[in-house]
Amino acid sequence: MSHQNTPADRLAEVRDFFTPRAADWEARFPDDGPAYAAAVADLGLRAGDAVLDAGCGTGRALPALRAAVGPAGTVLGADATPAMLDAAVRAGRHRDAALALADVTRLPLRDGCLHAVFGAGLISHLPDPEAGLRELARVVRPQGLLALFHPVGRAALAARKGFAITPGDLRAEPNLRPLLARSGWELTSYTDRDTRFLALAVRQG
Numbered sequence: 001m002s003h004q005n006t007p008a009d010r011l012a013e014v015r016d017f018f019t020p021r022a023a024d025w026e027a028r029f030p031d032d033g034p035a036y037a038a039a040v041a042d043l044g045l046r047a048g049d050a051v052l053d054a055g056c057g058t059g060r061a062l063p064a065l066r067a068a069v070g071p072a073g074t075v076l077g078a079d080a081t082p083a084m085l086d087a088a089v090r091a092g093r094h095r096d097a098a099l100a101l102a103d104v105t106r107l108p109l110r111d112g113c114l115h116a117v118f119g120a121g122l123i124s125h126l127p128d129p130e131a132g133l134r135e136l137a138r139v140v141r142p143q144g145l146l147a148l149f150h151p152v153g154r155a156a157l158a159a160r161k162g163f164a165i166t167p168g169d170l171r172a173e174p175n176l177r178p179l180l181a182r183s184g185w186e187l188t189s190y191t192d193r194d195t196r197f198l199a200l201a202v203r204q205g
Contacts, residue, residue: 032060043118048070050113051069052107053065055120055121056077058084059091062075065097078102104126112142117145119136120151142204149196154171154172156194184204
């Protein structure tokens with residue numbers, strides 16, 4: 001009988017991938033800060049908002065998210081890899097957000113408590129992308145916002161990794177739009193160029 005690759009297996013694979021890379025993650029991508037800040041700006045947060053950085057990693061988006069919502073806002077960072085959160089603390093990002101070790105497909109948050117979710121490099125690492133996006137929709141209020149971001153576009157990322165883009169790439173607009181729709185989101189903006197990938201969506205219902 002063939003072994004089923006369960007969500008728990010896939011979550012373990014994500015942790016196995018990121019744990020040995022956490023310590024030098026920032027050094028590998030030292031110039032991404034302005035791209036994160038620009039993506040956060042496009043999310044359109046307001047002072048006092050509550051926002052989650054889902055799969056926050058070392059927390060590169062957290063200072064920009066804190067600046068956007070101000071001292072009265074709430075910034076949460078959730079990641080499933082302890083080593084990534086440790087790196088975020090070493091970088092001082094815990095001063096900008098409350099950090100939590102959490103699987104973003106099972107968040108310890110009540111329904112509709114957030115104004116927005118920011119997710120950098122998130123889709124490709126979700127054990128079950130549709131279930132993960134549905135969980136993000138659960139914790140965001142109706143008409144709340146989602147930003148799916150990567151500091152380089154799909155083609156540039158594929159070239160960096162040495163492979164070609166496939167038609168099944170979840171981040172391709174023809175795949176991403178219906179995936180978001182099935183998960184409670186409406187895609188409102190889509191950008192995919194060498195220096196940026198950013199998909200913005202609004203929570204339906």
